Amino acid sequence: MSDLKTRVLEDVKAAMRAGEKDRLSVLRMLSSELKNREVIDAIEVTDAVVTATVEKMVKQRRDSESQFRAGNRPDLADKEAAEIVMLMGYLPQQLTEAEVLALIDQAMAETGAASGKDIGKVMGWIKPKVAGKTDMGKLSGLIKTKLG
Incomplete structure (x- = not known):
C-alpha cells in the first residue's frame, strides 16, 4: 500500500475521532x-x-467553485474552496510560477520548440517533472504564451 493511501486512511480515522465532519466527508470521498x-x-x-x-478532485472543485461564484452562491463556492485546501495537503509542494517558467524555458531549449506547433513536445518533456506540483491548465496556458 502506498504511503499516501495509508496517510489518507489514518486521517479518516483521526477525523472520525475528532468529529471533524467536513474533513471526514472530503477524506471519505477521496x-x-x-x-x-x-x-x-x-x-x-x-x-x-x-x-x-x-489532482482530479481538486480540478473538479475548482470548476465547481468558479461556477458557484458566477452563479452568486458564495456559500457553496466557499465550501468548494475549503475542500480544495484540504485536498492540497495530499499533493507535493507546489511549484512557484518562476519555477514553472524556468522549466518551460529548459523544455523549449532541450526539445528545440520554437512555435505553437511544438506545444506537444514541451508538454511531453515537462509533464512528468511537474506532476502533482502545478495546475496543468495553467501550465498549458503558460506554454502557449511562451511559444506564441
Whole structure:
C-alpha cells in the first residue's frame, strides 16, 4: 500500500475521532475514489495514483467553485474552496510560477520548440517533472504564451 493511501486512511480515522465532519466527508470521498480505482481499474494504488486522483478532485472543485461564484452562491463556492485546501495537503509542494517558467524555458531549449506547433513536445518533456506540483491548465496556458 502506498504511503499516501495509508496517510489518507489514518486521517479518516483521526477525523472520525475528532468529529471533524467536513474533513471526514472530503477524506471519505477521496478514500472511495481510491478504492474505485483499485477495484474497477484493477490497479495497485501507488503514490502516483493517489496524486493523480487528488489532482482530479481538486480540478473538479475548482470548476465547481468558479461556477458557484458566477452563479452568486458564495456559500457553496466557499465550501468548494475549503475542500480544495484540504485536498492540497495530499499533493507535493507546489511549484512557484518562476519555477514553472524556468522549466518551460529548459523544455523549449532541450526539445528545440520554437512555435505553437511544438506545444506537444514541451508538454511531453515537462509533464512528468511537474506532476502533482502545478495546475496543468495553467501550465498549458503558460506554454502557449511562451511559444506564441
